[in-house]
Amino acid sequence: MGAYPEGLAALARTLFPGAVLERVEKLLPDAAGAPGDEEKALGYGEPLKVTLRGPDGRIRVFVFRTQASNEYGHDRRADRMEGALLAFDTFGGIPRHVRALDVGAIGDDGRLVSLRGTGEPYLVTDWAEGTLYADDLRRVAREGTAGPLDLARCEALARGIARLHAEKLDDPVAWRRAVRDLLGHGEGIFGIVDGYPDAVPGAPAARLRAIEERCLAWRWRLRGRTGRLARTHGDFHPFNVVFAPPSAGEGGTGFTLLDASRGGKGEPADDLTAMAVNFVFFAAEHRAAWARGLGPLWHAFWARWLEATGDREVLEVAPPFLAWRALVVSSPRFYPHLHEGARDLLLRLAESALDAGGLDLDLPDALLREGA
Numbered sequence: 001m002g003a004y005p006e007g008l009a010a011l012a013r014t015l016f017p018g019a020v021l022e023r024v025e026k027l028l029p030d031a032a033g034a035p036g037d038e039e040k041a042l043g044y045g046e047p048l049k050v051t052l053r054g055p056d057g058r059i060r061v062f063v064f065r066t067q068a069s070n071e072y073g074h075d076r077r078a079d080r081m082e083g084a085l086l087a088f089d090t091f092g093g094i095p096r097h098v099r100a101l102d103v104g105a106i107g108d109d110g111r112l113v114s115l116r117g118t119g120e121p122y123l124v125t126d127w128a129e130g131t132l133y134a135d136d137l138r139r140v141a142r143e144g145t146a147g148p149l150d151l152a153r154c155e156a157l158a159r160g161i162a163r164l165h166a167e168k169l170d171d172p173v174a175w176r177r178a179v180r181d182l183l184g185h186g187e188g189i190f191g192i193v194d195g196y197p198d199a200v201p202g203a204p205a206a207r208l209r210a211i212e213e214r215c216l217a218w219r220w221r222l223r224g225r226t227g228r229l230a231r232t233h234g235d236f237h238p239f240n241v242v243f244a245p246p247s248a249g250e251g252g253t254g255f256t257l258l259d260a261s262r263g264g265k266g267e268p269a270d271d272l273t274a275m276a277v278n279f280v281f282f283a284a285e286h287r288a289a290w291a292r293g294l295g296p297l298w299h300a301f302w303a304r305w306l307e308a309t310g311d312r313e314v315l316e317v318a319p320p321f322l323a324w325r326a327l328v329v330s331s332p333r334f335y336p337h338l339h340e341g342a343r344d345l346l347l348r349l350a351e352s353a354l355d356a357g358g359l360d361l362d363l364p365d366a367l368l369r370e371g372a
Contacts, residue, residue, distance in 0.1 A: 007106070007110055007112035008024065008048075008050065008064060009021045010111070010112065011102070011112045012052050012062075014102075014114075015101055016052055018054060018055035019052040019053065019055070019060060020052060021051075021052055022051045022053050023050075023051040024048050025048065026046075026047075026048060026049075027063070045065050045066070045067055046065070046067065046068050047063050047065045048064040049063055050062050050063070050064050062101060065084075066080075066106070071173040071177070073177070075174065075263075078263075084103050087100060087103070088100045088116075102116045103115050104116070125258075128242040128244075128256035128258065129242075129248075130242040130243050130244040130245060130256065131242065131245075133157070133238040133242070133243060133255070134238035134239050134278075136150060136153065136243070137278060137279070137282045140289060140293040140294055140297070141283060141285075141286040141289045141293065141294060144286070144292060145289075145292045145293050146294070146297050149246075149251075149252050149253075150297065151297070152251065152252070152253050153243060153252070153255070155304045156253040156254075157241065157275065157301065158301045158304035158305040158308065159305075159308055161233065161271050161275075162304075162308035164230075164232065164271075165231065165232065165268040166230075166309070167230060169231065169265055171229055172226040172229075174229060174263065174265040174266075175225070175228070175229040175266075177265075178229070178262070178263075178265060178266035178267060179222045179223055181262060182215075182219075182222075182324060183215060183219060183320075187261075187262075189215050189324050189327060190212065192327045193211075195331060195333045196208060197333075201339075201340035202330075202340040202341070202343035203330060203343055203347060207347065208327075210351075211351060211354070214320075214351070215320045215324070215354065218319065218320040218354070221317075222267070225317065228317065229266070229267070230266070230267070230268050231264055231265065232262070232264060232266040232267070232268060232270055233257060233260050233264070234260055234261035234262035234264060234266060234270065235260065236271035236272075236275050237325075240257060240259050241256075241258070242255060242256045242258065243255045244256070267317060267321065268311070269318040269321040270321050272314065272318065273318055273322040273325045274321075275301065276301055276302065276322075277322060277325040277326055277329055278329065279295070279297050279298040279301070279364075280345070280346060280349055280368070281329040281342075281346060283295070283364075283368055284341075284342035284345050284346055284368075285338070285339065287368050290368040295364070295368070299361065302361050315360075315361070318358070319353040319354045319356070319357070320354065322349070322359060323351075323353070323354055326346045326347060326349055327347075329346060330343045345367055345368070348367060349367055
Protein backbone atom coordinates (compact mmCIF):
# COMPACT_ATOMS: atom_id res chain seq x y z
CA MET A 1 0.00 0.00 0.00
CA GLY A 2 3.01 2.28 0.27
CA ALA A 3 2.69 3.33 -3.36
CA TYR A 4 -0.77 4.78 -2.71
CA PRO A 5 -1.90 7.71 -0.57
CA GLU A 6 -1.86 6.65 3.08
CA GLY A 7 -5.32 8.06 3.60
CA LEU A 8 -6.96 5.83 0.99
CA ALA A 9 -8.16 3.27 3.56
CA ALA A 10 -9.52 6.06 5.77
CA LEU A 11 -11.34 7.58 2.81
CA ALA A 12 -12.86 4.20 2.01
CA ARG A 13 -14.17 3.90 5.56
CA THR A 14 -15.66 7.39 5.36
CA LEU A 15 -17.46 6.73 2.09
CA PHE A 16 -18.51 3.19 3.04
CA PRO A 17 -18.60 2.80 6.84
CA GLY A 18 -17.26 -0.52 8.04
CA ALA A 19 -15.70 -1.44 4.69
CA VAL A 20 -12.26 -3.02 4.45
CA LEU A 21 -9.82 -2.14 1.70
CA GLU A 22 -9.03 -5.31 -0.26
CA ARG A 23 -7.27 -4.31 -3.46
CA VAL A 24 -5.92 -1.27 -5.33
CA GLU A 25 -5.12 -1.46 -9.04
CA LYS A 26 -3.75 1.11 -11.46
CA LEU A 27 -5.97 1.90 -14.43
CA LEU A 28 -3.86 2.59 -17.51
CA PRO A 29 -5.00 5.19 -20.08
CA ASP A 30 -6.29 2.36 -22.28
CA ALA A 31 -6.38 -0.60 -19.93
CA ALA A 32 -8.69 -2.63 -22.16
CA GLY A 33 -6.94 -1.88 -25.41
CA ALA A 34 -4.64 -4.30 -27.18
CA PRO A 35 -1.14 -3.11 -28.07
CA GLY A 36 -1.09 -1.38 -31.42
CA ASP A 37 -1.37 1.97 -33.14
CA GLU A 38 -4.92 2.49 -31.87
CA GLU A 39 -3.96 2.10 -28.20
CA LYS A 40 -4.36 5.31 -26.23
CA ALA A 41 -0.95 6.39 -24.93
CA LEU A 42 -1.82 9.47 -22.92
CA GLY A 43 -4.50 10.19 -20.38
CA TYR A 44 -5.09 13.29 -18.33
CA GLY A 45 -5.80 11.32 -15.18
CA GLU A 46 -3.92 8.80 -13.02
CA PRO A 47 -6.81 6.67 -11.71
CA LEU A 48 -6.80 3.76 -9.26
CA LYS A 49 -9.47 1.09 -9.04
CA VAL A 50 -10.20 0.54 -5.34
CA THR A 51 -12.00 -2.62 -4.21
CA LEU A 52 -13.64 -2.86 -0.77
CA ARG A 53 -15.52 -5.50 1.16
CA GLY A 54 -18.38 -4.20 3.24
CA PRO A 55 -19.38 -5.51 6.67
CA ASP A 56 -22.16 -7.45 4.95
CA GLY A 57 -19.66 -9.13 2.66
CA ARG A 58 -20.69 -7.15 -0.41
CA ILE A 59 -17.97 -5.97 -2.78
CA ARG A 60 -17.89 -2.26 -3.52
CA VAL A 61 -15.66 -0.57 -6.09
CA PHE A 62 -14.77 3.07 -6.64
CA VAL A 63 -12.16 4.95 -8.65
CA PHE A 64 -9.63 7.24 -6.95
CA ARG A 65 -8.39 9.84 -9.42
CA THR A 66 -5.47 12.24 -9.40
CA GLN A 67 -4.32 14.31 -12.36
CA ALA A 68 -1.05 14.28 -14.23
CA SER A 69 0.90 17.45 -14.90
CA ASN A 70 1.16 18.03 -18.63
CA GLU A 71 1.34 20.80 -21.21
CA TYR A 72 -2.39 20.81 -21.96
CA GLY A 73 -3.31 23.40 -19.39
CA HIS A 74 -2.63 21.11 -16.41
CA ASP A 75 0.94 22.18 -15.65
CA ARG A 76 0.04 24.15 -12.51
CA ARG A 77 -1.30 22.63 -9.31
CA ALA A 78 -4.11 25.19 -9.48
CA ASP A 79 -5.15 23.80 -12.89
CA ARG A 80 -5.40 20.31 -11.49
CA MET A 81 -7.39 21.52 -8.50
CA GLU A 82 -9.72 23.36 -10.86
CA GLY A 83 -10.21 20.19 -12.91
CA ALA A 84 -11.10 18.12 -9.87
CA LEU A 85 -13.59 20.69 -8.55
CA LEU A 86 -15.17 21.13 -11.98
CA ALA A 87 -15.65 17.37 -12.32
CA PHE A 88 -17.25 17.14 -8.88
CA ASP A 89 -19.62 20.00 -9.70
CA THR A 90 -20.48 18.64 -13.16
CA PHE A 91 -20.81 14.85 -13.09
CA GLY A 92 -24.08 14.81 -11.15
CA GLY A 93 -25.86 17.00 -13.67
CA ILE A 94 -25.30 14.68 -16.63
CA PRO A 95 -27.73 11.79 -17.12
CA ARG A 96 -26.25 8.30 -16.94
CA HIS A 97 -22.88 9.64 -15.80
CA VAL A 98 -20.84 8.01 -13.02
CA ARG A 99 -21.37 9.76 -9.69
CA ALA A 100 -18.68 11.93 -8.13
CA LEU A 101 -18.48 10.73 -4.53
CA ASP A 102 -15.89 13.10 -3.09
CA VAL A 103 -13.31 15.74 -4.00
CA GLY A 104 -10.34 16.89 -2.00
CA ALA A 105 -6.60 17.25 -1.72
CA ILE A 106 -3.77 15.01 -0.55
CA GLY A 107 -2.19 16.48 2.58
CA ASP A 108 1.53 16.71 3.15
CA ASP A 109 1.22 13.87 5.65
CA GLY A 110 -0.66 11.60 3.22
CA ARG A 111 -4.10 12.30 4.65
CA LEU A 112 -6.93 12.88 2.20
CA VAL A 113 -8.58 16.21 2.98
CA SER A 114 -12.14 16.30 1.68
CA LEU A 115 -13.70 19.38 0.12
CA ARG A 116 -17.09 17.70 -0.16
CA GLY A 117 -19.82 19.91 1.24
CA THR A 118 -17.79 23.11 0.85
CA GLY A 119 -18.44 26.16 -1.30
CA GLU A 120 -16.11 28.85 -2.59
CA PRO A 121 -12.37 28.67 -1.85
CA TYR A 122 -10.65 31.26 0.31
CA LEU A 123 -7.19 32.68 0.77
CA VAL A 124 -5.64 34.36 3.81
CA THR A 125 -2.62 36.66 3.49
CA ASP A 126 -0.58 39.08 5.57
CA TRP A 127 -1.53 42.76 5.76
CA ALA A 128 0.91 45.21 4.14
CA GLU A 129 1.06 48.54 5.94
CA GLY A 130 1.46 51.58 3.70
CA THR A 131 -0.10 53.25 0.67
CA LEU A 132 -0.89 51.99 -2.80
CA TYR A 133 1.46 53.16 -5.53
CA ALA A 134 -1.66 54.16 -7.47
CA ASP A 135 -2.19 56.93 -4.90
CA ASP A 136 1.24 58.34 -5.79
CA LEU A 137 0.38 58.35 -9.47
CA ARG A 138 -2.97 60.02 -8.86
CA ARG A 139 -1.18 62.78 -6.96
CA VAL A 140 1.45 63.24 -9.68
CA ALA A 141 -1.32 63.42 -12.30
CA ARG A 142 -3.19 66.00 -10.23
CA GLU A 143 -0.16 68.16 -9.36
CA GLY A 144 1.71 67.73 -12.63
CA THR A 145 5.16 67.16 -11.13
CA ALA A 146 7.14 64.13 -9.97
CA GLY A 147 9.34 64.87 -6.97
CA PRO A 148 12.57 63.18 -5.85
CA LEU A 149 10.71 60.53 -3.83
CA ASP A 150 8.47 59.76 -6.81
CA LEU A 151 11.51 59.15 -9.00
CA ALA A 152 13.22 57.12 -6.28
CA ARG A 153 10.17 54.91 -5.84
CA CYS A 154 9.80 54.41 -9.58
CA GLU A 155 13.45 53.39 -9.87
CA ALA A 156 13.14 51.08 -6.86
CA LEU A 157 10.27 49.30 -8.59
CA ALA A 158 12.29 48.90 -11.79
CA ARG A 159 15.33 47.53 -9.97
CA GLY A 160 13.19 45.28 -7.78
CA ILE A 161 11.34 43.67 -10.66
CA ALA A 162 14.64 43.35 -12.56
CA ARG A 163 16.00 41.25 -9.69
CA LEU A 164 12.97 38.98 -9.98
CA HIS A 165 13.40 38.72 -13.75
CA ALA A 166 17.06 37.78 -13.31
CA GLU A 167 15.89 34.25 -12.45
CA LYS A 168 15.73 32.60 -15.87
CA LEU A 169 13.79 29.38 -16.23
CA ASP A 170 14.21 26.40 -18.55
CA ASP A 171 10.60 25.35 -19.09
CA PRO A 172 9.36 25.45 -22.70
CA VAL A 173 5.90 24.27 -21.62
CA ALA A 174 5.54 27.22 -19.24
CA TRP A 175 6.73 29.63 -21.94
CA ARG A 176 4.20 28.41 -24.49
CA ARG A 177 1.53 28.51 -21.79
CA ALA A 178 2.41 32.15 -21.05
CA VAL A 179 2.18 33.10 -24.73
CA ARG A 180 -1.08 31.18 -25.13
CA ASP A 181 -2.60 32.68 -22.00
CA LEU A 182 -1.65 36.18 -23.17
CA LEU A 183 -4.24 35.68 -25.89
CA GLY A 184 -6.69 32.97 -24.93
CA HIS A 185 -7.05 33.07 -21.17
CA GLY A 186 -10.19 34.61 -19.69
CA GLU A 187 -7.98 37.30 -18.16
CA GLY A 188 -5.97 37.64 -21.39
CA ILE A 189 -6.67 39.59 -24.55
CA PHE A 190 -9.64 37.51 -25.73
CA GLY A 191 -11.29 37.58 -22.32
CA ILE A 192 -10.75 41.30 -21.80
CA VAL A 193 -12.15 42.10 -25.24
CA ASP A 194 -15.18 39.91 -24.56
CA GLY A 195 -15.77 41.92 -21.39
CA TYR A 196 -16.26 45.19 -23.28
CA PRO A 197 -19.92 46.20 -23.53
CA ASP A 198 -21.32 46.98 -26.97
CA ALA A 199 -20.69 50.40 -28.52
CA VAL A 200 -18.06 51.68 -26.10
CA PRO A 201 -17.05 55.24 -27.09
CA GLY A 202 -13.57 55.10 -28.60
CA ALA A 203 -13.59 51.30 -28.70
CA PRO A 204 -16.13 50.02 -31.24
CA ALA A 205 -16.19 46.29 -31.90
CA ALA A 206 -14.34 46.64 -35.22
CA ARG A 207 -11.44 48.39 -33.51
CA LEU A 208 -11.23 45.78 -30.75
CA ARG A 209 -11.35 42.99 -33.31
CA ALA A 210 -8.52 44.57 -35.30
CA ILE A 211 -6.33 44.88 -32.19
CA GLU A 212 -7.09 41.29 -31.23
CA GLU A 213 -6.17 40.06 -34.72
CA ARG A 214 -2.90 42.00 -34.66
CA CYS A 215 -2.05 40.40 -31.33
CA LEU A 216 -2.84 36.93 -32.61
CA ALA A 217 -0.24 37.40 -35.33
CA TRP A 218 2.34 37.90 -32.58
CA ARG A 219 1.80 34.44 -31.10
CA TRP A 220 4.11 32.82 -33.64
CA ARG A 221 6.70 35.57 -33.28
CA LEU A 222 6.88 34.84 -29.56
CA ARG A 223 6.29 31.09 -29.40
CA GLY A 224 9.87 30.02 -30.17
CA ARG A 225 11.60 32.46 -27.80
CA THR A 226 11.61 30.00 -24.93
CA GLY A 227 14.93 31.34 -23.63
CA ARG A 228 13.16 34.48 -22.48
CA LEU A 229 11.18 32.68 -19.77
CA ALA A 230 11.78 34.27 -16.38
CA ARG A 231 10.30 34.47 -12.94
CA THR A 232 7.58 37.10 -13.11
CA HIS A 233 4.99 38.66 -10.84
CA GLY A 234 2.22 38.35 -13.43
CA ASP A 235 0.09 41.33 -12.35
CA PHE A 236 2.62 44.04 -11.57
CA HIS A 237 0.58 47.24 -11.54
CA PRO A 238 0.18 50.22 -9.17
CA PHE A 239 -2.77 48.71 -7.32
CA ASN A 240 -0.63 45.68 -6.39
CA VAL A 241 2.25 47.65 -4.88
CA VAL A 242 2.20 49.02 -1.33
CA PHE A 243 4.93 51.47 -0.31
CA ALA A 244 5.82 51.53 3.36
CA PRO A 245 5.93 54.95 5.04
CA PRO A 246 9.36 56.66 5.18
CA SER A 247 9.44 55.99 8.93
CA ALA A 248 9.73 52.26 8.15
CA GLY A 249 13.18 52.74 6.64
CA GLU A 250 14.60 52.48 3.11
CA GLY A 251 13.94 56.19 2.62
CA GLY A 252 10.31 55.60 1.70
CA THR A 253 11.22 53.30 -1.20
CA GLY A 254 10.50 50.00 0.55
CA PHE A 255 7.55 48.21 -1.00
CA THR A 256 5.48 45.05 -0.72
CA LEU A 257 3.87 43.27 -3.67
CA LEU A 258 0.34 41.91 -3.72
CA ASP A 259 -1.48 39.26 -5.78
CA ALA A 260 1.16 37.56 -7.93
CA SER A 261 -0.58 35.80 -10.78
CA ARG A 262 -0.33 33.52 -13.81
CA GLY A 263 1.99 31.00 -12.22
CA GLY A 264 4.97 33.30 -11.71
CA LYS A 265 6.58 32.28 -15.01
CA GLY A 266 6.46 34.38 -18.15
CA GLU A 267 7.90 37.16 -20.26
CA PRO A 268 9.37 40.15 -18.36
CA ALA A 269 7.57 42.47 -20.79
CA ASP A 270 4.33 41.37 -19.13
CA ASP A 271 5.36 42.93 -15.81
CA LEU A 272 6.97 45.96 -17.42
CA THR A 273 4.00 46.92 -19.56
CA ALA A 274 1.53 46.19 -16.74
CA MET A 275 3.24 48.88 -14.68
CA ALA A 276 4.33 51.29 -17.40
CA VAL A 277 0.97 51.58 -19.16
CA ASN A 278 -0.33 53.19 -15.98
CA PHE A 279 1.97 56.18 -16.38
CA VAL A 280 0.19 56.81 -19.68
CA PHE A 281 -3.20 55.90 -18.21
CA PHE A 282 -2.96 58.47 -15.42
CA ALA A 283 -1.72 61.08 -17.91
CA ALA A 284 -4.47 60.36 -20.45
CA GLU A 285 -6.89 62.61 -18.59
CA HIS A 286 -4.18 64.93 -17.19
CA ARG A 287 -2.01 65.52 -20.26
CA ALA A 288 -0.25 68.50 -18.77
CA ALA A 289 1.19 66.15 -16.15
CA TRP A 290 3.22 64.20 -18.71
CA ALA A 291 6.11 66.58 -19.34
CA ARG A 292 7.27 67.01 -15.71
CA GLY A 293 5.38 64.27 -13.92
CA LEU A 294 4.31 60.97 -15.42
CA GLY A 295 6.57 61.17 -18.49
CA PRO A 296 9.78 61.26 -16.41
CA LEU A 297 8.46 58.28 -14.43
CA TRP A 298 7.80 56.30 -17.65
CA HIS A 299 11.31 56.97 -18.92
CA ALA A 300 13.01 56.37 -15.56
CA PHE A 301 11.21 53.07 -15.08
CA TRP A 302 12.30 51.69 -18.43
CA ALA A 303 15.80 53.15 -18.18
CA ARG A 304 16.55 51.62 -14.78
CA TRP A 305 15.22 48.20 -15.80
CA LEU A 306 17.20 48.18 -19.04
CA GLU A 307 20.28 49.36 -17.19
CA ALA A 308 19.90 46.56 -14.62
CA THR A 309 19.28 43.79 -17.15
CA GLY A 310 20.84 44.85 -20.46
CA ASP A 311 17.87 43.14 -22.10
CA ARG A 312 16.84 45.38 -24.98
CA GLU A 313 15.15 42.46 -26.72
CA VAL A 314 12.26 43.13 -24.36
CA LEU A 315 11.31 46.11 -26.55
CA GLU A 316 10.97 43.77 -29.55
CA VAL A 317 8.49 41.48 -27.79
CA ALA A 318 6.60 44.08 -25.74
CA PRO A 319 3.82 45.20 -28.16
CA PRO A 320 1.22 42.44 -27.57
CA PHE A 321 1.76 42.66 -23.81
CA LEU A 322 1.35 46.43 -23.99
CA ALA A 323 -1.82 45.94 -26.04
CA TRP A 324 -3.21 43.56 -23.42
CA ARG A 325 -2.59 46.03 -20.62
CA ALA A 326 -3.91 48.96 -22.65
CA LEU A 327 -7.11 47.00 -23.29
CA VAL A 328 -7.44 46.41 -19.54
CA VAL A 329 -7.07 50.04 -18.48
CA SER A 330 -9.31 51.16 -21.37
CA SER A 331 -12.12 48.82 -20.41
CA PRO A 332 -15.27 50.37 -18.92
CA ARG A 333 -15.60 47.23 -16.81
CA PHE A 334 -12.58 48.39 -14.81
CA TYR A 335 -12.66 52.16 -15.36
CA PRO A 336 -16.25 53.15 -16.18
CA HIS A 337 -15.57 56.89 -15.99
CA LEU A 338 -12.68 57.02 -18.47
CA HIS A 339 -13.59 59.47 -21.20
CA GLU A 340 -13.48 58.66 -24.89
CA GLY A 341 -10.39 60.72 -25.67
CA ALA A 342 -8.36 58.97 -22.98
CA ARG A 343 -9.50 55.54 -24.17
CA ASP A 344 -8.64 56.43 -27.75
CA LEU A 345 -5.15 57.53 -26.72
CA LEU A 346 -4.46 54.30 -24.84
CA LEU A 347 -5.65 52.15 -27.73
CA ARG A 348 -3.58 54.19 -30.18
CA LEU A 349 -0.56 53.47 -27.99
CA ALA A 350 -1.23 49.75 -28.40
CA GLU A 351 -1.98 49.97 -32.11
CA SER A 352 1.15 51.99 -32.86
CA ALA A 353 3.42 49.56 -31.03
CA LEU A 354 1.82 46.53 -32.70
CA ASP A 355 2.15 48.07 -36.14
CA ALA A 356 5.73 49.19 -35.57
CA GLY A 357 6.84 45.69 -34.57
CA GLY A 358 8.46 46.94 -31.38
CA LEU A 359 8.08 49.46 -28.59
CA ASP A 360 9.59 52.90 -29.15
CA LEU A 361 9.95 54.38 -25.67
CA ASP A 362 9.35 57.87 -27.08
CA LEU A 363 5.95 56.85 -28.45
CA PRO A 364 3.89 58.19 -25.49
CA ASP A 365 5.67 61.54 -25.78
CA ALA A 366 4.36 61.92 -29.33
CA LEU A 367 0.86 60.74 -28.46
CA LEU A 368 0.55 63.00 -25.44
CA ARG A 369 1.95 66.07 -27.17
CA GLU A 370 -0.65 68.80 -27.26
CA GLY A 371 -3.00 68.28 -30.17
CA ALA A 372 -2.03 64.61 -30.67
